[in-house]
Amino acid sequence: MTVPGRRSSTFIRLLRSGFTDPTHAARLLDADALASVRADPVLLDALGATADPDLALHGLVRLAEAQTPEDLPLLLDTLVSAKPLRDRLLGVLGASEALADHLARHPRDWQALVTYEAADLHPGLPEFERGLADAHDPVALRVAYRRCLLSIAARDVCGTTDVAQTAAELADLATATLRAALRMATAAAPEDAARCRLAVIAMGKCGGNELNYVSDVDVIFVGEAVPGAEEHKALQSATRLASHLMRICSETTVEGSIWPVDANLRPEGRNGPLVRTLSSHLAYYQRWAKTWEFQALLKARAVAGDPDLGAQYVAAITPLVWQAAERENFVADVQKMRRRVVDNIPAAQVDRELKLGPGGLRDVEFAVQLLQLVHGRSDATLHSGTTLDALHALADGGYVGRADAAQLHDAYRFLRAMEHRIQLYRLRRTHLVPEDEADLRRLGRSLGLRTEPVAELNKAWRRHASVVRRLHEKLFYRPLLDAVAQLAPGETRLSPRAAGQRLEALGYADPASALRHLEALSSGVSRKAAIQRTLLPVLLGWFADSADPDAGLLGFRKVSDALGKTPWYLRLLRDEGAAAENLARVLSAGRLAPDLLMRAPEAVALLGDPEGLQPRTHEALEQEVLSAVGRADSGEAAVAAARGVRRRELFRTAAADIIASYGTEDSPAEKDCGALVDRVGDAVSDLTAATIAGALRAAVRDHWGETLPTRFAVIGVGRFGGHELGYGSDADVLFVHEPREGVDEQEAAKAAQTVIAEMRRLLQLPTADPPLLIDADLRPEGRSGPLVRTLSSYAAYYRRWSLTWESQALLRAEPVAGDIELGNRFIELVDPLRYPVEGLGEDAVREIRRLKARMESERLPRGADPTLHTKLGRGGLSDVEWTVQLLQMQHAWAEPGLRTTRTRQALAAAHAAGLLPAEEAQILDEAWVLATRVRNAVMLVRGRAGDTFPSDARELAAVGRYLGYPEGRVGEMLDDYRRTTRRARAVVDELFYGA
Known part of the structure; x- marks a missing residue:
C-alpha cells in the first residue's frame, strides 16, 4: 500500500468510503490473508456500504486469518463473486463485534449465510429446530444458537427482513432453543420426565413473537402428574426439569451464554413455586392476581414441552385475560404501573432510555395493551400478543384513528430497529442510546442515515419519541377507557337485547325509541358504525346521568346524522380528551344548547379544544360580526351572518356553563357559582353588543352607505349595561344622536329614527334562534317619550324633568355600540344624576321605597x-338590585368603588366602604347569584325564558342537576333556594326599607 501521509488515491478513497481511521484500514488491507482481494474495488465498495467500515474490515481480517489454507480461497472467491453473501457477511461484520468474535472462533460458520438466497429468506421454527438438532450439550447449543443468530442478523442488516420479521424470527429461534434445552434436561433425567408432564409458556416479547436480539426470555411452567404418579413427586420432577432448562440457557460457558430464562412472571413471582399445576394457576388468578399479571398474560403462548397441557393452559387463562378490564380501578392500575416504571429510571439515564423512558417502546406497548384489554372483551380481532398486529386491529376496528395508528406504527418500528442495532453490536442486553460519537455514527449508518448519521439519528429519534409520547398520553389516558372498562362484558358491541336491557336499567323513559336510535347509529360494517359501537355504551351512561337521557340520545343521533359524513366528527369524540363526555352533558342538559347545536353542528369541534370553551373578548366578537356584515350583500344577509356568529357563541357560552355546572361533582356550596354567573353575563352581554353593532352597521349601509347623517350611539342599561344578561334576557337600551356639521336637525332626527326602525326590523326577522329583543322603555318619559334624542335634548330633559326612577335606571348605563365618543359624552352627562352629590334626600329615598313596594304588589304574576x-x-333579583342601587345613589359621590354598572362589584365596594357588614354582603351576593343561575337554568332546560322554577318534574330535575343537585334532591334544592332568599330578604328589609 502507498503510505497514507502521501494522500494516495487509496487513502482518499478510504475516507470517502466511510472509514474513520484510513491509516489503520490501509494496514489491515495489507494483511497477507487479503492479498488476493485487497485491490478489488468491489470489496472496498462493499465495506463502505456497511454500518461501520472500520469494524467490518477488522472482522474480515480476523475471519480470513482464522481460515485453514484449504478454506481461505473459498471465502475470498465468494467475497468478490457472490454479492448476496458478500453483503450479508460484511453487513454483519460492520454491525456486530460480537458476531465477528463468533466467526473468529468458528471460522466455517460464515458458510451458513450461503444457504439464504431469495427463495428461502424467512426461516421459521422448523428450520431453527433443524439448525439446533445436532446440539447435544450446552456448549454445542450456544454455538448452534449463534450460528442461527448470524443468519437472522445478516438478513436484518441487509434489509431482506423488516424489524417485525426479525423480531418474529428471534422469537422462533428462542422457542427452538427452549425445546432443545428441555430435550437435554429430559435426556439427563429420564426418570423425572417419565413422572410428569411439563409445558413451557412463553411470556413477554417471546410470547408476543417480537423478541429482541438480547433479552430475558420470560416463561411460566405448568406441570401435571402422569396417570398413576403422585402429584407432589411429579411436581418435584417437573421443577428439576424446569430448573435444568433454565441453567442450560442462562449459564455462561466458554461460548458465553444464550440468554437468561426468567420465570418471575409466575404466580407469586420469586416467592411462588417454579412449577404449578393448571388448577393451581387458575385458583391463583381467580383469587389473588393483580391487574398487571393479566396484562402480562395477554402475550402467553405455549412454546415447549407437552403441547396438550400448554394448549389447556392458554385456553383456561384466556377468558380471565379478557375479563381483567372489569376489575375495580383496572385502567387506573395500568396507568399507575406505567408511571411507576418511568419513575424508577435513574435520572441520569431517562433521556437515553429507549425502552422504558417517556416516548419509548413501552409507551406504545402499554397504550396498545390497555386498549386491547378494554375493548377486546367483545372484539376477538384484538386478541393478539404482537404489538403491531394488535395496533393494526385497533385501527381496523375504529378504536384508534388511522393516522394515529400509522404514526405509532412508524415510530415503534424505528425505535425497535434502533434497539435491535444497539444490542446487535456486542449482543448485550441494553436499551440505552449510546453517548459515544462513534457508536452513534455506526447506529445511524446501520439505519440508512448516511449524510450526517449522528445528527440525522438524533433528529429522527427525538421526532419519533415525541410522537409516541403525545399519542401515548392521548390514548393511554383517554377518559373513554375508564368508562368503557366499567361496562358489563359484551356491551361495547351492543346487541339489540343487551342494549334494550341496559336502556331500561339506566332509566330511559322510552327504551324502544332509544333502541331505534342506537340501531340506526351502530348497525352495519362501516368504520363509522364501528366507532359508534365503541362510543355509544359510554355515552349511554353519561346520558343516563342526566335528567333527560332520552333527549340526550336523540340529540346525539341528530348531531351524528348532521355530521356523519364529516371525517373529523367521530374521530374527535373518540380521541380528543373529554369531547365525548362534554357532548353528552350538553345534549342531555336541556333544549337550548342542543337546539343551537342543531343549527350549527360544526360547533361540536369546540368541545374537543381545551381553549374552545373559553369566552371570546368583546373586541374579537365585534370584529368578526362587522367583518361578516361587511361581506354580505344585503341587510337581511348581513343580519343572518351576525346571527350565525351569535348562534355559535351562544352555544360556546352555554356549553361551557353546562359543563362547569352540570358536569361537576362539587356540591352547590363548593362551586364558585359567582364566577360561573359572571362569565355567562359577560359573554352574553358582549355577544349582544356585537350583534347590535352588526345590525347597526347593516342598517346604516343599506340606507346611507358608510356614514349616517347624524352621529349615533347605543347605550346599554339594565342588565345589558351591567354585563348581567342571561340567555333569555332582552337588551334594554337608550338611543342618542347628534347631527353632523351642516346637517339639519330634523333630517338628523329622521335618519336616527329610520336606522332604529331598520335595526329592529332586521333583528326581528323570523328565525329559530333565541330572540334578541331591543327594549327602549327605560328612556325618558318611557313609552310616551321619543325613541331617540340628541345629547342636548337628554341634557335638557334630565335638568328639568328627570324622575328618581330614571336616575336609578341610569346606574347601569354604559355605551355598547355606535359612536364611542358620543357614548362617552352621554355617560359624562348622566354621572351627576346617578351619583348625586351629597346623596339622596329623604323624599327621594321614600319615593324609591314606594316604587319598589308598588312593583312587588302589582307586577308579581297572579x-x-x-x-x-x-x-x-x-329576596330575589329585584330585592338585591334595588338595595345595592340605593346604596350607590346615596354614597357613590363619595365612594368611587360604587361607580360601577355591575351589581356584584357594587355590593363588594359597599362592603369595602363599610356600608354593610361582610355577612350581609355575602347573604345578598349568594341570593343574587342563585336567582340568576336559576333563570339561566330555566332557559337552558326549557329553551325559553322564565322567572320561576318549572312545574314539569323532568324539567325541574334538570334545573336541579344544573345547580348541582343529584336526582332525588329537588326538594332540597327548593328548600335551599327559599332559605337563601329568606335570609336575603331580611337584609333587604333592614338596609332598603329601614326595618
Missing part, C-alpha cells in the same frame, strides 16, 4: 309563589 320567583319574589 298565582306565582313569591318565595320562588327569581326576579320579583322575596
Whole structure:
C-alpha cells in the first residue's frame, strides 16, 4: 500500500468510503490473508456500504486469518463473486463485534449465510429446530444458537427482513432453543420426565413473537402428574426439569451464554413455586392476581414441552385475560404501573432510555395493551400478543384513528430497529442510546442515515419519541377507557337485547325509541358504525346521568346524522380528551344548547379544544360580526351572518356553563357559582353588543352607505349595561344622536329614527334562534317619550324633568355600540344624576321605597309563589338590585368603588366602604347569584325564558342537576333556594326599607 501521509488515491478513497481511521484500514488491507482481494474495488465498495467500515474490515481480517489454507480461497472467491453473501457477511461484520468474535472462533460458520438466497429468506421454527438438532450439550447449543443468530442478523442488516420479521424470527429461534434445552434436561433425567408432564409458556416479547436480539426470555411452567404418579413427586420432577432448562440457557460457558430464562412472571413471582399445576394457576388468578399479571398474560403462548397441557393452559387463562378490564380501578392500575416504571429510571439515564423512558417502546406497548384489554372483551380481532398486529386491529376496528395508528406504527418500528442495532453490536442486553460519537455514527449508518448519521439519528429519534409520547398520553389516558372498562362484558358491541336491557336499567323513559336510535347509529360494517359501537355504551351512561337521557340520545343521533359524513366528527369524540363526555352533558342538559347545536353542528369541534370553551373578548366578537356584515350583500344577509356568529357563541357560552355546572361533582356550596354567573353575563352581554353593532352597521349601509347623517350611539342599561344578561334576557337600551356639521336637525332626527326602525326590523326577522329583543322603555318619559334624542335634548330633559326612577335606571348605563365618543359624552352627562352629590334626600329615598313596594304588589304574576320567583319574589333579583342601587345613589359621590354598572362589584365596594357588614354582603351576593343561575337554568332546560322554577318534574330535575343537585334532591334544592332568599330578604328589609 502507498503510505497514507502521501494522500494516495487509496487513502482518499478510504475516507470517502466511510472509514474513520484510513491509516489503520490501509494496514489491515495489507494483511497477507487479503492479498488476493485487497485491490478489488468491489470489496472496498462493499465495506463502505456497511454500518461501520472500520469494524467490518477488522472482522474480515480476523475471519480470513482464522481460515485453514484449504478454506481461505473459498471465502475470498465468494467475497468478490457472490454479492448476496458478500453483503450479508460484511453487513454483519460492520454491525456486530460480537458476531465477528463468533466467526473468529468458528471460522466455517460464515458458510451458513450461503444457504439464504431469495427463495428461502424467512426461516421459521422448523428450520431453527433443524439448525439446533445436532446440539447435544450446552456448549454445542450456544454455538448452534449463534450460528442461527448470524443468519437472522445478516438478513436484518441487509434489509431482506423488516424489524417485525426479525423480531418474529428471534422469537422462533428462542422457542427452538427452549425445546432443545428441555430435550437435554429430559435426556439427563429420564426418570423425572417419565413422572410428569411439563409445558413451557412463553411470556413477554417471546410470547408476543417480537423478541429482541438480547433479552430475558420470560416463561411460566405448568406441570401435571402422569396417570398413576403422585402429584407432589411429579411436581418435584417437573421443577428439576424446569430448573435444568433454565441453567442450560442462562449459564455462561466458554461460548458465553444464550440468554437468561426468567420465570418471575409466575404466580407469586420469586416467592411462588417454579412449577404449578393448571388448577393451581387458575385458583391463583381467580383469587389473588393483580391487574398487571393479566396484562402480562395477554402475550402467553405455549412454546415447549407437552403441547396438550400448554394448549389447556392458554385456553383456561384466556377468558380471565379478557375479563381483567372489569376489575375495580383496572385502567387506573395500568396507568399507575406505567408511571411507576418511568419513575424508577435513574435520572441520569431517562433521556437515553429507549425502552422504558417517556416516548419509548413501552409507551406504545402499554397504550396498545390497555386498549386491547378494554375493548377486546367483545372484539376477538384484538386478541393478539404482537404489538403491531394488535395496533393494526385497533385501527381496523375504529378504536384508534388511522393516522394515529400509522404514526405509532412508524415510530415503534424505528425505535425497535434502533434497539435491535444497539444490542446487535456486542449482543448485550441494553436499551440505552449510546453517548459515544462513534457508536452513534455506526447506529445511524446501520439505519440508512448516511449524510450526517449522528445528527440525522438524533433528529429522527427525538421526532419519533415525541410522537409516541403525545399519542401515548392521548390514548393511554383517554377518559373513554375508564368508562368503557366499567361496562358489563359484551356491551361495547351492543346487541339489540343487551342494549334494550341496559336502556331500561339506566332509566330511559322510552327504551324502544332509544333502541331505534342506537340501531340506526351502530348497525352495519362501516368504520363509522364501528366507532359508534365503541362510543355509544359510554355515552349511554353519561346520558343516563342526566335528567333527560332520552333527549340526550336523540340529540346525539341528530348531531351524528348532521355530521356523519364529516371525517373529523367521530374521530374527535373518540380521541380528543373529554369531547365525548362534554357532548353528552350538553345534549342531555336541556333544549337550548342542543337546539343551537342543531343549527350549527360544526360547533361540536369546540368541545374537543381545551381553549374552545373559553369566552371570546368583546373586541374579537365585534370584529368578526362587522367583518361578516361587511361581506354580505344585503341587510337581511348581513343580519343572518351576525346571527350565525351569535348562534355559535351562544352555544360556546352555554356549553361551557353546562359543563362547569352540570358536569361537576362539587356540591352547590363548593362551586364558585359567582364566577360561573359572571362569565355567562359577560359573554352574553358582549355577544349582544356585537350583534347590535352588526345590525347597526347593516342598517346604516343599506340606507346611507358608510356614514349616517347624524352621529349615533347605543347605550346599554339594565342588565345589558351591567354585563348581567342571561340567555333569555332582552337588551334594554337608550338611543342618542347628534347631527353632523351642516346637517339639519330634523333630517338628523329622521335618519336616527329610520336606522332604529331598520335595526329592529332586521333583528326581528323570523328565525329559530333565541330572540334578541331591543327594549327602549327605560328612556325618558318611557313609552310616551321619543325613541331617540340628541345629547342636548337628554341634557335638557334630565335638568328639568328627570324622575328618581330614571336616575336609578341610569346606574347601569354604559355605551355598547355606535359612536364611542358620543357614548362617552352621554355617560359624562348622566354621572351627576346617578351619583348625586351629597346623596339622596329623604323624599327621594321614600319615593324609591314606594316604587319598589308598588312593583312587588302589582307586577308579581297572579298565582306565582313569591318565595320562588327569581326576579320579583322575596329576596330575589329585584330585592338585591334595588338595595345595592340605593346604596350607590346615596354614597357613590363619595365612594368611587360604587361607580360601577355591575351589581356584584357594587355590593363588594359597599362592603369595602363599610356600608354593610361582610355577612350581609355575602347573604345578598349568594341570593343574587342563585336567582340568576336559576333563570339561566330555566332557559337552558326549557329553551325559553322564565322567572320561576318549572312545574314539569323532568324539567325541574334538570334545573336541579344544573345547580348541582343529584336526582332525588329537588326538594332540597327548593328548600335551599327559599332559605337563601329568606335570609336575603331580611337584609333587604333592614338596609332598603329601614326595618
